Amino acid sequence: MKFFHDKKKMRGYKEFLYILPFLILVLVFSYYPLYGWIYAFFDYQPPLPFSWDSFVGLKWFKMLFQNKSYAKQTLQVLRNTFAMSGISFFFSWLPMFFAIMLNEVKRTRFRKFVQTATTLPNFISWVLVYSVAFLMMSNTGLFNSVGMGLGILDRPIDFLKSNEHIWFKMWLWLTWKNMGWAAIIYIAAISGIDAELYEAAKVDGANRRQIIRNITLPCLLPTFFVILLLNISNFLNNGMEQYFVFQNSWNREHIQVLDLYVYNLSTSKPPVYSVSTALSMLKSIISVVLLLAANTMSKLLRKESII
Amino acid sequence: MRIKKKLKVTIALMLIVALFATACSKSNQDSKDNSSGKNDNKVEDNTSNELKPVTLEVYSQPANFQGEQPGWTAKLLKEKFNVTLSIIAPQVSGGDIFAARSASGFLGDIVVLDNADIQASIKSGLIYDITEEMKQMTSFNDYKLQLDTYNSSLDGVEEGTYYAWPTEMTNTSPTTFSPIIPGVAPTVPWDYYAEIGAPELNNLNDLIDALAAMQELHPTNANGDPSYGITLWPDWDGTSIENVNQLTKWYGQEVNGSVLLDVSGNIVPLTDDNGAYRKILQFYFDANQAGILDPDSGTQNWDSVNSKFNSKRAFLIWNDWQQGFWNTTERGNNRENYMMVPINDMNLYQPSDPFFGTGRAFAIGTDDPVKKERAMMVLDWMSSPEGLEAIHGGIEGFTYEAAEDGNGYVRTAEGEYALMDNSPVPEEFGGGYYADGMIQINQWMVAGIATNPRNNTSYVYNLWPAEVEKAKTTTTREWSERFNAENPVDYLLKNNKMTVVPYVNLNLEPDNTDISLIRSNTGTLICDASWKMIFAKDQAEFDALWNELKEDLDGFDWDTLVEFDTNKLQKVVDERANALSSN
Numbered sequence: 001m002k003f004f005h006d007k008k009k010m011r012g013y014k015e016f017l018y019i020l021p022f023l024i025l026v027l028v029f030s031y032y033p034l035y036g037w038i039y040a041f042f043d044y045q046p047p048l049p050f051s052w053d054s055f056v057g058l059k060w061f062k063m064l065f066q067n068k069s070y071a072k073q074t075l076q077v078l079r080n081t082f083a084m085s086g087i088s089f090f091f092s093w094l095p096m097f098f099a100i101m102l103n104e105v106k107r108t109r110f111r112k113f114v115q116t117a118t119t120l121p122n123f124i125s126w127v128l129v130y131s132v133a134f135l136m137m138s139n140t141g142l143f144n145s146v147g148m149g150l151g152i153l154d155r156p157i158d159f160l161k162s163n164e165h166i167w168f169k170m171w172l173w174l175t176w177k178n179m180g181w182a183a184i185i186y187i188a189a190i191s192g193i194d195a196e197l198y199e200a201a202k203v204d205g206a207n208r209r210q211i212i213r214n215i216t217l218p219c220l221l222p223t224f225f226v227i228l229l230l231n232i233s234n235f236l237n238n239g240m241e242q243y244f245v246f247q248n249s250w251n252r253e254h255i256q257v258l259d260l261y262v263y264n265l266s267t268s269k270p271p272v273y274s275v276s277t278a279l280s281m282l283k284s285i286i287s288v289v290l291l292l293a294a295n296t297m298s299k300l301l302r303k304e305s306i307i
Numbered sequence: 308m309r310i311k312k313k314l315k316v317t318i319a320l321m322l323i324v325a326l327f328a329t330a331c332s333k334s335n336q337d338s339k340d341n342s343s344g345k346n347d348n349k350v351e352d353n354t355s356n357e358l359k360p361v362t363l364e365v366y367s368q369p370a371n372f373q374g375e376q377p378g379w380t381a382k383l384l385k386e387k388f389n390v391t392l393s394i395i396a397p398q399v400s401g402g403d404i405f406a407a408r409s410a411s412g413f414l415g416d417i418v419v420l421d422n423a424d425i426q427a428s429i430k431s432g433l434i435y436d437i438t439e440e441m442k443q444m445t446s447f448n449d450y451k452l453q454l455d456t457y458n459s460s461l462d463g464v465e466e467g468t469y470y471a472w473p474t475e476m477t478n479t480s481p482t483t484f485s486p487i488i489p490g491v492a493p494t495v496p497w498d499y500y501a502e503i504g505a506p507e508l509n510n511l512n513d514l515i516d517a518l519a520a521m522q523e524l525h526p527t528n529a530n531g532d533p534s535y536g537i538t539l540w541p542d543w544d545g546t547s548i549e550n551v552n553q554l555t556k557w558y559g560q561e562v563n564g565s566v567l568l569d570v571s572g573n574i575v576p577l578t579d580d581n582g583a584y585r586k587i588l589q590f591y592f593d594a595n596q597a598g599i600l601d602p603d604s605g606t607q608n609w610d611s612v613n614s615k616f617n618s619k620r621a622f623l624i625w626n627d628w629q630q631g632f633w634n635t636t637e638r639g640n641n642r643e644n645y646m647m648v649p650i651n652d653m654n655l656y657q658p659s660d661p662f663f664g665t666g667r668a669f670a671i672g673t674d675d676p677v678k679k680e681r682a683m684m685v686l687d688w689m690s691s692p693e694g695l696e697a698i699h700g701g702i703e704g705f706t707y708e709a710a711e712d713g714n715g716y717v718r719t720a721e722g723e724y725a726l727m728d729n730s731p732v733p734e735e736f737g738g739g740y741y742a743d744g745m746i747q748i749n750q751w752m753v754a755g756i757a758t759n760p761r762n763n764t765s766y767v768y769n770l771w772p773a774e775v776e777k778a779k780t781t782t783t784r785e786w787s788e789r790f791n792a793e794n795p796v797d798y799l800l801k802n803n804k805m806t807v808v809p810y811v812n813l814n815l816e817p818d819n820t821d822i823s824l825i826r827s828n829t830g831t832l833i834c835d836a837s838w839k840m841i842f843a844k845d846q847a848e849f850d851a852l853w854n855e856l857k858e859d860l861d862g863f864d865w866d867t868l869v870e871f872d873t874n875k876l877q878k879v880v881d882e883r884a885n886a887l888s889s890n
Contacts, residue, residue: 043820047409047424047431063824069862073828134611139602140533160606161842248541248606249838252831268827271402272820 099186118180366415370396378744382737473664536599546830555583639780
């Protein structure tokens, strides 16, 4: 058996076996589900099994843009998705900024308290967040009761029904819930920065602001860019729970994002699985394009590629 | 270092102790389970002739509970048939479980599905022929007409074979309405109504004036929380607002998807300018202008409405929910119960008793002989007088007992509150809590208003003679005096304010994907526009939104949907005419 005598080959196989379980996992959980895309080309109505009679080709894709109303609907959903992802993308430096500021707080107890208090909301489900929002902001909620009681308001303000600045308000809720959690990785990165750099800077007489600008920030930038790129590929995945709980008849035209639209369609009665599959396929394609674009940008700007 | 080491040792010790603790408790539990298992076997030896224990999976469309059937019903089934029910509820686990389970070829041993799904499941071989077994059932002959009608209407089923048992059939009549309270009617707190002088209501405007007068006298409830004439909620909305849909029935029309079907069989689009849907939107809009509509109506959920109903913070309620949420004998004698008040120009659309069933059916989804046999035993019991008494009446000796005059049953003191309070059930009946222990399939094979052949009254307590007598309070006496009738249904029929339409149970054409997509898209448009209309600034905005909605709908092929629904419902209209002429 010549095969086993070739030590290099042998080692290659051994190492392949090491990664095999992970390859299988990826195949099973990331590639096998793509088989489900087949539903987008059929008119699938459970419990009737698949048959070639129900093959419809690209009908559902065309349908999304078949006339003005449908196209308007699809574009509206895309606009909302891009707008809300865009806002969080635009403010994606905030957790890093927060981590740097937190790091400058010298009172350990206070720092730990702030960190815990800002991380906790991440573990509250959106359904509960909405209950809290309803208790505080409904017409008989905390704000309106206090406002009316003190005579500041003549009539209750309808916070939840209002459609004004809804994208920004949604971003505020999201930030309140996620910022502490997102800052963790930066806090970890800061503690990994070589202490000698700081000491040297202090010896050279640098003040706090200079240290932040010339040491902390540059050391955090690689982390920031990796997270930024990952966020871009997740651009369309801006979740749906948040919008699902906050949606109502007044704000839906501005709050219905792609994921929520797919959900609303696939839970209608009877569910239109085929159309929602077609929609979510579109989503995957756009995500891949965005990721490639971001990667090219990164190559151009930083001479570094991440994929 | 030392401290760290100590810490490590302590943690290790703690883990070991924890491990032992769980192991011990596990073995304790095991031994308990064993002992109770033995007891069960003993009981079973006496009653069910050594049937082997079997767990049946029940796929139930309407169930709100998923898991093993608990409590007193579990004990009954265990003792009678040595059966444990494991309930699968698409309403809990998400609707796509239907697609997943049907793809695997097995829905459940017992299945409860909507008519359209029953039909499709027969075609895909998911449910089985039970002709022979069905003929052996205790109640087969009592419901033969209905079973024949239903099964012969199924596509691709041989004449004379049986596949399914329609839900909630009655043995009364296909053209009469047995209950004493209509399904949907205006009810208000009797003391407030009396306080404003029990005015005659000629139309919806009078109703708004009456509610406004009540709200002026009682801006808050006893606890000081604000109360409103009307409160609405959006979480029941489908393809139009549920709170509007229900009220269209006051004016003789019922919302069916994209169309309105009236008592005489005419079908018009939902968006008809003279239709009841717009009329009710206008009513809510006027109510909001009058300041009697709860401003949280568009954003609150049913839970928060429920607590408002429970604490008298809403005056107009369109269902008889207050029977369960508020009305009691004591409050009735204090004149505080909610009662129906008629509006002179209304013509209630009231479907008759569901003689032929309510649009779903029970069927068998297994061909394993043991499971099939046992599942049929359970279905037989659930549709027999014995099982129905337990399902509708509760536990004899705990929630009800024989009436003193021997005429049917009467609820015990515990029984009156068992459901409302979810009272604990004594260990001898199976323990747990009463409401939790009710059969969690959440669907009945025979309706509670059907006549029990054992005593010639209904299965459900409302119509038991002793209960009818007990329900008479100061409130009902005053009500009868004011309206010169025995009960609401009596009044409505005497004064021609209600039309009973035959309840037909047909296999209607299900939506295909194209129709379903139109329905979903237009539904969102209708709901959003309707809510905006209710809370519109002024009449001009209200009208503008309505016209805009009609234009937007056209872009989504609304006409195709209306045509589809009209053709579909024409069958219902024809069948109703049949039922009336044959009766």
